[in-house]
Amino acid sequence: MLGAAADPRTARRTASPLTWLVVALACAGQFLVVLDVSVVNVALPSMRTDLGLSAPGLQWVVNAYSIAFAGFMLLGGRAGDLYGRKRMFLVGLALFTFASLGGGLAQDDWQLLLARAAQGLGAAVLAPSTLTILTSAVPEGAARARAIATWSAVGAGGGAAGGLVGGVLTDGLSWRWVLLVNVPVGAVVLAGAARWLPESRAGAGRRLDLPGALLVTAGLATLAYGIVQTEEHGWAAAATLVPLLAGAVLVALFLAVEARTAAPLMPLKLLGLRSVASANAAMFLSGAAMFAMWYFMTLYAQNVLGYSPLGAGLALVPSSLAVVLGSKAAPRLMRVAGARAVAVAGSLLAAAGFAWQSTMSADGTYVTTIMLPGVLMMLGAGLAATPLASLATSGAAPEDAGVVSGLVNTSRTMGGSLGLSVLSTIAAARTGGSASGTALTEGYALAFRTGAAVLLGCAVLMLLWLPGARTREPARTRAEAEAQAKTQA
Template sequence: MPRDRLVLLVACLAQFMVVLDVSIVNVALPAMREALGFSATGLQWVVSAYTLAFAGFLLLGGRAADLFGRRRMFLVGLALFGAASLVGGLADSPGLVLAARAAQGLGGAVLSPATLTILTTTFAEGAARARALGAWAAIGGVGGAVGGIAGGVLVHFLSWRWIFLVNVPVVVLTAVLARIAVSETRADDRPRLDTGGALLVTGGLVAFVHGVVSSESAGWSSALTWGSFVVAAVLLAGFVFLETRIASPLVPLGVFRIRSVSVANGTMALISSAMFAMWYFVSIHMQGVLGFDALTAGLAFLPQSATIVLGSQFSSRMLSRVGARPLLSGGAFLTAAGFAWFALLTPTSTWVGGVLGPGIAVGLGMGVALTPLAGAATSGVDRTQAGLASGLLNTSRQVGGAIGLAVLSTLATARADALTAGGAIAAAASTAGTTRAFAVAAVVVAAAGCVSLLLPRSPRPTRTSTPDPVGEPVDGAPAR
């Protein structure tokens, strides 16, 4: 196999695994609750612990890749992710599972930005990079959808523990291939790591999500809820202040002056706020209302997975012809239409009549949008800051997903609880909560489509398109 293709395989394997672990737990949540005694709030934190740690440390992971070397940090991230997966699979308490999920998120934060950086420093800008980004985007999108299928198969035939343990052999295989195929590169400027910034932004995000989740039981006017929001505001304000004062900030705020970067990250955050919640709500609806077992619920995601691949491949082929903006906005508006369709669910809707069609629309729209998002987010950014740009895009994905899940879950639960208290049957109350979440998600993704229209018509990098060596060769390997 040519070396470039092997590099692409390594990057896609790692990205698939990292994104898979956001959604693979959804189908397994009922089994985990029964085995370990999770509360409803605790189940949400199984998802949120991963996404928040992932989001909070992604930028630090991207800068670490620039500083210490992309291949080195790729391997460090793999090792941490694999070790955390092993602990999660052997855990015997809810607390240990949540700790393992947070550690997985930290490993993913180191690993994920390195995957996109390795691609952008391996493939020259143009058709080759567009194809590579298309494959990377498709794998990332499929990871979210296949998570439901993989989780259902593993829970049905083995146990919920294998949603963690399955990562271990994949980590070993990916590490071996990376040692063979990926050359070491790193930035020449050697920026310092902004650990304080990473801690501030992570703490702020955790406090904000805690406030949203607390509002479900304590109420929006409670001291616990508002105290969490105040802490979040202070920490996030401290993060912004720190970034403007230190020499090597985690997020050089000047990068947002590049319009394609700002628009891509804003669009990604809005789309992800709906997409992450979708896997959660559809999984719960299929098992709790339609009566599917874990395996059937997982297999029910298969058509959606296929449309994500089709959308991504179409988008990667069309990107050089029509540009990023029409693909991104078209994909976003199609996704919004799919969510609006989901909002028409009733307790008597079948899978074919109520879930299949909107799931295909959402999957196709998301697939079309992913490739131009990846390209726009790194367009105009110097290669020495490729880790920063890729980390920023992934941060937007995870921050949007964590906040969206917390907000939409709170809205859905409040609606369902109110109807249950009024005497509604469980299926009707649950469906009403789910459709409220989907209706809000449709509005949010439509807003993302509007934001995407601000993308420059044909974004061009500010640097020369002639591929130059990146950084300096390490361990005798030529820089790519």
């Protein structure tokens, strides 16, 4: 018994119950963050009726969250490195929880929009810490791969569950509960995190790169604003082009500042790491297709097939389970075939699901036009997410773990925002303003065909650029070998 406990190899393959409690708390924080990206969608009509929101105001219920979330993510990640990952987890979760309470109790439209922006800010501080805490708590190897798989599954499941949770709460209670439900859950996670999460930080003595922080936050937020403007004004309008160009200039200035700063917010050497650069590029492209999948599937179920909000959420439950299954199966496959092969296979499987979904018809049946293609898409998404997250966080120094985690979330969020805007524009152009089921179906089908093409391109990028080494247990150090020899003796 003593020998087994002292064997370092066993310690690397397994994790203690306390470690998995840390993983569970980190995953709970990630679930709340991702859930709130989509949970409000089905509640928007009820919000409009109750608060008298205009059409642009309704759009900003979603956009206020996503812009703040995307804009402050890198800053949140670096703050965790410098000031403590646990501290930033608690700060972000507390802000997110209180903002949820304010949004649920809002009596005017401006109060709701302010609360949603504060939620996004809290999420941007919280999200990078969830992955950094997890990777700090679990040693590199099979155990970490399983932990990242759980994190990926919970994150993907949060996005998938948004429609179902929002439908249940809106139909059963009111729209306010899609926000208020975060309060008791957030309070429980906050108490558990304060009690059990270990503190970790890196870069002691370093100061926050304030010019870089201001530039990248303003740049990403401005880019996100320009992207969401395309939904209302199109891609050629000044209201879209000006913020997109301004955001690009700010990001370029940020990169120039980082190249000259002694202690940069995001060291540019990170982008020189093949694993970090390639995995984030793949996450961006994958997110561009995958995030839009839930949006168009929900619209197709409700606007064409006549499902209720709750019915549409229930219809996507098999897809939600598939993404969890894919994420949990990925670590085992990675040990056999390698991270790159699993990521490529997942992307190809998802592309096949998108191609199948693009054959939808206005009178389609549930099994062949929602369930089976949805399962295929999300099974592929789950298989690809875990190796990409694992590769994106590998190779970086401990003092950069937080900003790398922020970069992972930023890539996925910005990719999802851009993809949704582009695919929505493509679908609307094909529909031509018609509200008939046939016209809407043709627009949605074209969006899915475009998504399939994006995923095929993503698979090619992964095959050519991702590192090809298999995921193995790290080699034991000399001290570990000596310790084991003494134990056996």
